Amino acid sequence: MLPNLRSYEDARRAFRWHVPEAFNAAADSLDRQCRPGADPDRTALIARGPAGGVAHFSYGELKRLSDALAAAFANLMVEPGTAVAMLLPQGAEAALTALAALKAGATIAAMDAAWTPEDLARAMRAARPRLIVADAASLAAARAAAPPSAALVCVNAPDDVRDFWSLPLQADAAVGVATRADDSAFLIFSQGRTGTPKAIRHAHRAVLGHLPALEMVFEGVPRPGDLIWPALRPSHPAGLISGLFGPWLLGVPVLAMGAPETPAEAEDRIARIARHGVRLALFTPSAIAGMRLFPEPRDHYAFALRAAACIGGRPAADAEAWCRDELGAPLGRIYGEAETGPVAASHPSWYACADAAGLGRAVPGVAAAVVDGDGAPLAAGAVGRLAVMQDHPGLCLGCEGAPRAVARWARRKYVGRWLLADDLVTATEDGDLAFVAKADDVLPYGPAGFLPDDVERVLARHRMVAAAAALAEGDGVIAAVELKPGVPKGDAAAEALLAADILAEAAKTLAPYALPRRLAFVEAIPRTDEGRAHRARLRDRLDQAAAGSRPS
Structure with missing residues (x-):
């Protein structure tokens, strides 16, 4: 979709969205590679096969299997207006489940057994799935959270559950439901970092909305030999759309091997890039941090990587240099939220992010601005909410949940012609966006409020102190503190003295209204997949501690 032009400005002027009325994210990404004139025998997916080991699935084979699986899903009452929930790691089963659900006209809702039981139950209530697909590791969690009416399918199933790989063999005929680009396709769950997790509904057109950002960071995609590894869980907001359907729509095969299965996870990830000849990669900040635990990878492996991108958060300040020096490729950035999809990105030739807070520039086709609370654009350099024009096809259809909660979400997100992101940002005259803070993170004390980072x-x-996380509580600030390894823990009197010493040091720098009125020592600050402090989960732990049980 992105014009092959010499400059960012030319690309923005020339870009036009082409969103057909009829569009199915599965049929128009994977199946199009099997149409006359295409080569259906090309590799589409590299993943573990049903019998174990590495399997190469062609476009034609995935089409045949997903067609049959869609028919089997239809026999289990999956139809337009229903949902299929899956608790699966990255792999062939997750790809086929998503393809089959969309071909049956249903919505795919990717979940994660690692979520808390409360979050998983909340996601199930929002999705109301007609069918749940799990693997043996997540079967117990799926059963505990499943609505009574939902059918259950399992990979390597026990005797009392339908087996996933047997379903395509039981189907009578292929099913292909015609869908509109605006029909529901994906239910995406935020991590609820500062509050209750949200269930965000996206249409089939979201796949089209993700393409310009992928084309920005992976300049010239597709090129001969391109293979992409999205180091993302299916439940990640971009896991299925940017990590699977977007590449297939571009004609790029996908490596989907799931999480490493050995204790040496850092080297496993590095070795995977080299072993499979990965040329394009999508990394979360936490995936980059994990890989960096393996020292000097170029001394041990040869890489074919030509471009990588950090998605779902900002990388560490020196991550670009590490990726270039150790993996031999530039590290770009893709920025977006669960509601917006990717709306900003960097480009290896046109421009790069100037600093660690940089988010890139608005991708061609996306009208974005920094605005105040009333939706009025602000001058360059001013801090405000990032706003995206509502004509962007990557924007969500809405939020699912209790009517009052959905109404509060809508009042906060929609202002005039804009959908507001949850982030406070700044923009330069050239359009370079920089992250300032999550709007919900701002601590409402002092003359104009301040950021938790300032305290932390x-x-x-x-x-x-190894790390800290600040929260608002009543009329003051509290903070959780994670101590460095080797610091004694558990002695109440010693901890009280240490807390007093930490606060005395902090009082030399912080204004009185920013100084925490109390500290709580925790074993580890809970974090999201992107490495950010999970403030809602942290608050729950501190509440438990206040009730008499120490956080873990």
Whole structure:
């Protein structure tokens, strides 16, 4: 979709969206590679096969299997207006489940057994799935959260559950439901970092909305030999759309091997890039941090990687240099939220992000601005909410949940012609966006409020503090502190003295209204997949501690 032009400005002027009225994210991404003139025998997916080991699935084979699986799903009452929930790792089963659900006209809702039981139950209530597909590792969690009416299918199933790989053998005929581009296709769940997790509904057209960002960071895609590894769980907001359907629509095969299965996870990820000849990669910040635990990878492996991108958060300040020096490829950035999809990105030739807070520029086809609370655009350099024009095909259809919660979400997100992101950002005259803070993270004290980072950086300077996370509580700030390895824990009197010392040091820098009124020592600050403090989960742990049980 992205014009092959010499500059960002030319691309923005020339770009036009082409969103057909009839569009199915499965049929128009995978199946189009099997149409006359295409080569259906090309590899579409590299994943573990049903019998174990590495399997190469062609476009034609995936089409045949997903057609049959869609018919089997239809026999289980999956139809337009229903949903299929899956608790599966990255792999062939997850890809086929998503393809079959969309071909049957249903919505695919990717979930994760690692979520808390409360979050998983909440996701099931939002999705109301007609069918749940799980693997043996997540079967117990799926059963505990499943609605009574939902059918259950399992990979390597026990005797009392339908077996996943047997379903295509039981189907009578292929099913292909015609869908509109605006029909529901994906139910995406935010991690609820600052509050209750949200269930965000996206249409089939979301796949088209993700393409310009992929084409930005992976300049010239597709090129001969391109193979992409999205190091993302299917439940990640971009896991299925940017990590599977977008590449297939571009004609790029996907490596989907799931999580490494050995204790040496950092080397496993590095070795995977080299072993399979990965040329394009999508990494979360936490995936990059994990890989960096393996020292000097170029001394051990040869890489074919030509471009990588960080998605779902900002990488560490020196991550670009590490990726270039150790993996031999530039590290771009893709920015977006669960509601917006990717709306900003960097480009290896046109421009790069100037600093660690950089988000890139609005991708061609996306009208974005920094606005105030009333939706009025702000001057360059001013801090405001990032706003995206509502004509962007990557934007969500809406939020699912209790009517009052959905109404509050809509009032906060929609202002005039804009959909507002949850982030506070700034923009330069050239359009370079930079992250400032999550709007919900701003601590409402002092003359104009301030950011938790301001407190956390000061606390983390203490010689015994590994990390800190600040929260608002009533009329003041509280903070959780994670101590460095080797610091004794568990002695109440010693912890009280240490807390007093930390606060005394912090008081030399922080204004009185920013100084935490109390500290709580935790074993580890809970974090999202992107490495950010999960403040809602942290608050729950602190509430438990206040009730008499120490956080873990």
